[in-house]
Amino acid sequence: MLKSIKVFTLIFLVVVLVACNGGQSSTSTSSGSTNEEAGQNSNEVEESNNEEDRTLVIGIPTDIKSFDIHDHNQIITEAVHINIFSYLLKRDKEMEVQPDLVKDYKVIDDEVWEFDLKEGVTFHNGDVLTANDVKFTLERVAKDEALTEHSRLKVIKEVKVLDDHKFQIITDGPQPTLINLLSRIGSGILPQKYIEENGWDHFLSNPIGSGAFKFVEWRRDDRIILEPYENYYGGNIQDVDQVVFRVVPEVMTRINELITGGVDIVTDLTPDDITRIEDAEGVSATSAPSQRVALLGIQHREGYVTSDPKVREAIELAIDNEAITEHVLKGEATPTRTRVTPGNFGSNPDLFNTQLYDIERAKQLLQEAGYPNGVDITLTVPSDRYLKSKEVNETIAAMLKQAGINVNVQFVEYSRFVEMRNTGDFGDLYFAAYGNSLFDGSIALEEFATETGKERAGYENQEIADLWNEAHTNMNTQVRSKQYQKIQEIVAEERPHLYLYLQNEVYGTSDKVNFTPRTDSMIVIEDFIQ
Amino acid sequence: MTYIIRRLFQVIPVLIIVSFLVFLFVYLSGDPVALMLPEDASQAEIENMRKVLGLDKPFIVQYGIFLLNAVNGDFGQSFIYKQEALGIVLERLPATFELMIASIIVSTIIAIPLGVWSAIRRNTFVDLFISSSSILGKAMPNFWLGMMLVLLFSVTLQLLPVSGKGTIYHLILPAITAGTAMAAQLTRMLRSHMIEVLSQDYIRTARSKGLGSFVIIFKHALRNSMLPVITIIALQISTLVGGALITETVFSWPGLGQLIIQAIHARDMAVVQACVLVIAVFVIVVNLLADLLYRVVDPRIKYN
Numbered sequence: 001m002l003k004s005i006k007v008f009t010l011i012f013l014v015v016v017l018v019a020c021n022g023g024q025s026s027t028s029t030s031s032g033s034t035n036e037e038a039g040q041n042s043n044e045v046e047e048s049n050n051e052e053d054r055t056l057v058i059g060i061p062t063d064i065k066s067f068d069i070h071d072h073n074q075i076i077t078e079a080v081h082i083n084i085f086s087y088l089l090k091r092d093k094e095m096e097v098q099p100d101l102v103k104d105y106k107v108i109d110d111e112v113w114e115f116d117l118k119e120g121v122t123f124h125n126g127d128v129l130t131a132n133d134v135k136f137t138l139e140r141v142a143k144d145e146a147l148t149e150h151s152r153l154k155v156i157k158e159v160k161v162l163d164d165h166k167f168q169i170i171t172d173g174p175q176p177t178l179i180n181l182l183s184r185i186g187s188g189i190l191p192q193k194y195i196e197e198n199g200w201d202h203f204l205s206n207p208i209g210s211g212a213f214k215f216v217e218w219r220r221d222d223r224i225i226l227e228p229y230e231n232y233y234g235g236n237i238q239d240v241d242q243v244v245f246r247v248v249p250e251v252m253t254r255i256n257e258l259i260t261g262g263v264d265i266v267t268d269l270t271p272d273d274i275t276r277i278e279d280a281e282g283v284s285a286t287s288a289p290s291q292r293v294a295l296l297g298i299q300h301r302e303g304y305v306t307s308d309p310k311v312r313e314a315i316e317l318a319i320d321n322e323a324i325t326e327h328v329l330k331g332e333a334t335p336t337r338t339r340v341t342p343g344n345f346g347s348n349p350d351l352f353n354t355q356l357y358d359i360e361r362a363k364q365l366l367q368e369a370g371y372p373n374g375v376d377i378t379l380t381v382p383s384d385r386y387l388k389s390k391e392v393n394e395t396i397a398a399m400l401k402q403a404g405i406n407v408n409v410q411f412v413e414y415s416r417f418v419e420m421r422n423t424g425d426f427g428d429l430y431f432a433a434y435g436n437s438l439f440d441g442s443i444a445l446e447e448f449a450t451e452t453g454k455e456r457a458g459y460e461n462q463e464i465a466d467l468w469n470e471a472h473t474n475m476n477t478q479v480r481s482k483q484y485q486k487i488q489e490i491v492a493e494e495r496p497h498l499y500l501y502l503q504n505e506v507y508g509t510s511d512k513v514n515f516t517p518r519t520d521s522m523i524v525i526e527d528f529i530q
Numbered sequence: 531m532t533y534i535i536r537r538l539f540q541v542i543p544v545l546i547i548v549s550f551l552v553f554l555f556v557y558l559s560g561d562p563v564a565l566m567l568p569e570d571a572s573q574a575e576i577e578n579m580r581k582v583l584g585l586d587k588p589f590i591v592q593y594g595i596f597l598l599n600a601v602n603g604d605f606g607q608s609f610i611y612k613q614e615a616l617g618i619v620l621e622r623l624p625a626t627f628e629l630m631i632a633s634i635i636v637s638t639i640i641a642i643p644l645g646v647w648s649a650i651r652r653n654t655f656v657d658l659f660i661s662s663s664s665i666l667g668k669a670m671p672n673f674w675l676g677m678m679l680v681l682l683f684s685v686t687l688q689l690l691p692v693s694g695k696g697t698i699y700h701l702i703l704p705a706i707t708a709g710t711a712m713a714a715q716l717t718r719m720l721r722s723h724m725i726e727v728l729s730q731d732y733i734r735t736a737r738s739k740g741l742g743s744f745v746i747i748f749k750h751a752l753r754n755s756m757l758p759v760i761t762i763i764a765l766q767i768s769t770l771v772g773g774a775l776i777t778e779t780v781f782s783w784p785g786l787g788q789l790i791i792q793a794i795h796a797r798d799m800a801v802v803q804a805c806v807l808v809i810a811v812f813v814i815v816v817n818l819l820a821d822l823l824y825r826v827v828d829p830r831i832k833y834n
Contacts, residue, residue, distance in 0.1 A: 415560030
């Protein structure tokens with residue numbers, strides 16, 4: 001018996017020693033090779049804890065969809081694309097739209113915009129970027145119905161090339177948001193000649209743009225590797241030799257990678273992760289307001305209790321948004337009564353960072369509405385889609401119960417939720433959280449001015465429809481802004497949506513990287529690496 | 531040979547049934563377009579995209595089109611990646627195989643000595659210790675084990691990489707995580723069969739002939755205990771190729787498991803179908819190989 005235990009212990013120790021030795025050699029090998037060969041393989045790429053390491057590694061939760069800039073509709077994909085493909089106009093760190101590929105632009109008339117391209121801009125293969133590339137890119141998305149960005153950019157009727165660097169965009173009617181449309185998701189410019197010569201499939205696996213970084217390799221579900229483009233018109237990036245976007249789906253693994261120096265920046269953390277990061281050395285958590293606003297959609301159809309304005313008001317008064325943002329979301333959100341938050345064109349500051357919480361008044365309103373003994377309602381929530389949606393909605397249900405509103409919270413799979421919401425089959429309330437990459441009130445308010453509001457919640461308001469339709473084509477920015485603000489006031493009063501909070505995006509960063517998150521959730525490397 | 535050809539022909543109806551069931555389940559599980567368009571896309575935009583992608587056609591027409599194309603080797607384009615689905619799936623196979631083979635090596639290295647040792651030291655402390663460890667190994671959730679290994683070996687001791695695929699060192703923790711439960715099952719199975727074999731007459735005869743313990747155990751007893759081991763390894767290979775999903779997620783391993791789960795989430799029918807059919811073919815081939823291996827291990831087995 002004693003002999004067996006000895007043998008077993010010996011084997012165990014040998015295994016542990018072999019493992020330890022193997023691990024040490026792993027670290028030293030990779031560190032050494034990182035210095036010498038600047039990222040020839042994955043192990044080198046990950047050793048960012050080496051002082052001389054010149055590879056920036058960013059941990060992202062999902063892989064990019066593809067290099068088709070017009071067909072992804074995904075923030076993470078665009079966060080990679082934006083470093084490869086230049087836009088005509090791009091938002092700076094303060095979210096102000098600045099000329100990027102263009103030198104200058106002017107509005108010729110309500111439907112014609114003229115742009116002047118910078119000279120000497122080249123794609124990563126050396127081809128010069130001209131107005132023909134712009135025409136090729138914009139007309140592709142404007143005409144191809146199968147592309148996800150088509151619905152936004154179909155307002156472009158034609159791109160007229162005047163010379164190599166000058167072109168006009170002819171829009172379908174006045175389009176005051178054209179500049180916003182050209183500086184959001186899918187606004188990169190494609191290389192016409194390269195695509196026509198090599199084919200679209202070749203482009204998708206070997207993409208080139210004219211941005212600060214050129215594509216090196218994409219290992220699906222693993223990593224995307226980029227290198228600075230030496231002839232970048234904005235100035236060659238010199239502080240890094242490589243940038244690697246590493247796909248790390250599990251949030252705990254992303255944090256562990258950050259703590260051990262495997263990655264320099266991690267995205268898509270939750271407020272609950274902040275403490276763990278702050279407790280570790282050499283790393284910190286940072287956050288910024290996103291464009292995502294959480295809301296409750298409210299049923300307006302006859303036959304539902306929420307068709308009564310008093311019940312809708314009671315629901316709003318019974319929800320303590322500050323408590324939700326402070327305790328459930330750990331301060332990483334701001335209460336709001338509008339979806340057009342500051343930084344978006346047409347935002348109404350009176351409706352931001354405020355709430356109407358008054359539980360006693362809520363109870364009184366419910367009595368006035370004819371429900372002295374309380375009322376039962378259904379709240380439909382898409383499961384696993386939005387940040388802490390389970391906790392938030394269970395808290396909302398508990399808050400509403402205090403006012404006498406008994407909520408049956410039903411969690412459903414997302415595509416089922418979309419169907420239920422779009423056909424008005426969600427019960428009395430639904431929970432969602434919408435983004436707004438246009439930075440303009442039009443998208444946020446469109447639902448109430450079109451058939452969509454009627455289809456979803458039986459809500460229609462002619463005043464909103466008139467205001468929105470006028471604003472949608474109004475080239476006078478001051479008047480348009482006032483029109484959007486007025487719509488928001490009506491929405492806050494009639495509550496087709498009851499807005500809850502603007503949520504923050506939480507990131508983890510190594511202290512060696514001077515990364516400041518952006519409100520549009522993009523990771524523009526030239527913002528923080530020279 | 532006739533047996534092999536007959537078995538391979540049986541694959542065809544199996545694949546058709548599998549493809550129909552997968553198509554039906556993915557179809558019933560929801561609309562991919564809702565996931566492709568912006569969150570606040572209107573019903574009209576959704577309907578338009580459904581039409582463009584041919585998703586407005588009746589189920590049976592959609593399946594018929596798929597089946598006709600699949601016969602010609604075309605599984606269609608991925609909704610997400612906009613590329614040939616089969617190519618996307620085949621791209622992940624090397625990573626899946628790498629993890630699968632490493633896990634099998636880890637589990638076999640652990641299970642064979644422990645199973646044999648446990649059997650020959652039956653009802654001793656060693657046996658009790660190994661049996662208890664096996665139960666623990668089987669009972670431990672993969673997710674938890676993976677996380678614990680990362681916290682110990684990567685975060686605290688900083689000996690191994692946390693996640694990703696690259697060098698042999700990246701493979702150690704995922705292989706241990708995926709291989710542990712399999713090792714536990716193998717150990718228990720091997721122990722019980724070894725105990726049975728060791729009580730057989732031919733073992734007694736071998737002992738009375740004066741053969742050494744090593745030869746008796748590893749040449750005679752172990753070989754005759756291998757049939758259940760082969761069965762379990764074959765079954766585990768099927769499970770692992772279908773996706774050591776949890777292990778792949780914890781360790782950011784870019785294998786088939788991650789791909790299939792993403793494809794299911796996005797209702798990416800072409801990729802789901804390609805994944806399932808590749809896995810089905812693989813499972814059938816592995817089972818066939820296992821059957822053939824039985825005959826090598828035990829020549830008394832005959833296939834007619």
